[in-house]
Amino acid sequence: MRRSIGLLMVLLALGGCGGPADDPGEIVYWDTSGPHESPVFARIAQECATAGGYRVKVETVAFDAASNNFKTAAQGGRGPDVLRAEVAWVAQLAELGYLVELGGTDTADFLDTPVGSTRYGGRTYGVPQVTDSLALFYNRKLLADAGVTPPRTWDELKAVAGKLGGTKAFFLNNDAYYALPFIYGAGGDLVDAPRKKIVVNSPENVRALESAKGLLDGRAATTALDPGNSYAGMQAAFSAGEVAMVVNGPWSVADYLRGPAFADAANLGIAPVPGEREGRGSAPVGGHDYVVRQGGKSVDTARRFVTCMSSLDNQVRVSRELGLLPTRKSAYEHPDVKSNPVVAAFRPVVDAAHPRPWIPEGGQLFDPLKTAYADFLAGRKGAKAALDEVAGAYRDQVVPSYSIG
Amino acid sequence: MVLPVVLVVAVLVLFPLGQGVLFTFTDVDEGTIANPVLGRPATYEWVGLRNYAGILSGDPGYGAFWGTLGRTMVWTFGCVLCHYALGLGLALLLNRQVRGRAVYRALLILPWAVPAFVSAFAWRHLLNARYGIVNQVLRALGLPDPVWLGQSDWALVAVMVVNVWLGTPFMMVALLGGLQSIPTTLYEAAEVDGASPWQRFRHVTLPGLRAVSGTVVLLGVIWTFNMFAVVYLITGANPNTRLLVTYAFERFFSAASRDYAVASTYGVLILSVLLVFAAAYRRALREEAA
Secondary structure, three states, rough: OHHHHHHOOOOHHHHOOOOOOOOEEEEEEEEEEOOOOOOHHHHHHHHHHHHHHOEEEEEEEOHHHHHHHHHHHHOOOOOOOEEEEEEEOOOHHHEEEEEOOOOOOOOOOOOOOHOOOOOEEOOOOOEEEEEEOOEEEHHHHHHHHHHHOOOHHHHHHHHHHHHHHHHEEEEEEEEOOHHHHHHHHHOOOOOOOOOOOEEEOOHHHHHHHHHHHHHHOOOOOOOOOOOOHHHHHHHHHOOOOOEEEEEEEEHHHHHHHHHHHHOHHHHEEEEEEEEEEOOOOEEEEEEEEEEOOOOOHHHHHHHHHHHHHHHHHHHHHHHHHOEEEOOOOHHHHHHHHOHHHHHHHHHHHHHOEEEEOOOOHHHHHHHHHHHHHHHHHHHOOOOHHHHHHHHHHHHHHHOOOEEOO | OOOOHHHHHHHHHHHHHHHHHHHEEOOOOOOOOOOOOEEOOOOOOEEEHHHHHHHHOOOOOHHHHHHHHHHHHHHHHHHHHOOOOOOHHHHHHHOOOOOHHHHHHHHHHHHHHHOOHHHHHHHHHHOOOOOOHHHHHHHHOOOOOOOOOOOOOOHHHHHHHHHHHHHHHOOOOOHHHHHOOOOOOHHHHHHOOOOHHHHHHHHHHHHHHHHHHHHHHHHHHHHHHHHHHHHHHHHHOOHHHOOOOHHHHHHHOOOOOOHHHHHHHHHHHHHHHHHHHHHHHHHHHHHHOO
């Protein structure tokens, strides 16, 4: 029986994705960054391999599909040697036994929050690649022409929207991750991990969702209500200068700078996300970690690769070329990083960002919320009813050991 | 002599099927399944009929089975009806002596020749609420431009339109083959007897197509019932387009917990529904022929 399940999983994995060659001199790295970022990571990866005397095969994998594909492959003993994992995936992959423990990794130079995401059960399973958060991106020219400054609260955004052309003021992405600034800013959260409680349907969160919808109802924002097209719609609208403001992370800068509205990079303004009250805006901590797959042929080479990729020099280079935020404290002392406008704007945002629970289920909290948030913004359900359903889904499918309330 | 056949059937069909059925009586998920690669033993437990009870009670935590089944029925019969009607219409048009018939036939077969996922992504862009060409045209004509792929029943309409576009060529080709196998002497005889075009269609064409129709409609129902790519790639995990098969995928691969047990149970239920349908359909056809 057991053997047969193994056979089934191997067949599944073979169907799902190609595995690495059984060649200890070559490692496979799954890069999940976007098309404008991955060439830089691929170049650095090749240089690491050349310097280290091994070969690396960089495979770009769509971010949305990477966790799933990795799990399917790893279950059958295949997959990449090194994966760029979103911070919320690490605890789960570690719990399922897919990751090599990276004990003895020197983490003294790394920022505390990103390091927190690499730990599970008191052990370390990853090395932080980049850290990030969400901020308010704005089109300086459009705001200056309208005579307004970047809003610090959602009410302020609503008030100045008229001067910016109403719904052209802001593009609201109806994805769950982009609901977090509203939720954290109103003092809410999804789960209370230490007390093992599901708090996603709290009164704070109801208020948070209503302030998001208030922007749409008050004709101060636009959205693409078809979830599959929402992110692409937001990027297109902001890059073209059709909307004045969006909330997004530093990974989007490379996309924006290719758009006609930001041919002059100085036109791209970055400010903290607005909150319910001034100075209370709060965005989630994001970022990515390098993790090494358990059962790979060349774990030692993979570890050397991770060490090289996350070295000070390479973090500085990624920051300089892409404006991404380093995870090493010492990188922020480097003049190139200090003078990078994106990093300078995001540094205080990251420091003030709201930590997420580093629990194995952390990455699974978004799917139910995404559906509910889109339903609510489309006017199909009330905020409380939508969030109650999310709470039910969390209890039934995500964190069965937690209680609601 | 039958041994090789028995072996092949056992290995390719019965063994995986039996494994799937066994899973439906357990609580197996990615954390409890055995993993010989990592040297991890199986820790899942026998739960009897709990998965079936949860699903058949219609619990939203198990995918609100009855609502999903109803939507799957609407989707399947709506699509197959349009496939058949459009396919027959096009086949009749192409069955006459028209100039450039080969060109039309090649063009009409095109949707079927494109891989389903390519079509799905193309249609997702066409139906984009802000930038899609469909809504741009509707706006230009002063018509309302709904959010096709959003949180409403328009999403189901949209994916049905795409699936009809994809599936009609197959029906057309199959029925065209059927039409061409009807002897022209029958039409000549009917004409001599003074039958109107409608009477000829009713009493010569339709009976002549019965064998082909019976087969392609049954195939169409089974394919459409299990059509995953179009629905999932266009609308993702949208509850308004959730079918039995996309929900099984959600539970197995995406979403929360890689719940192999619930996904397998859905697989068994889908198989049961289709077996019942196929048996009833074949009996109905036989009675009609008799």
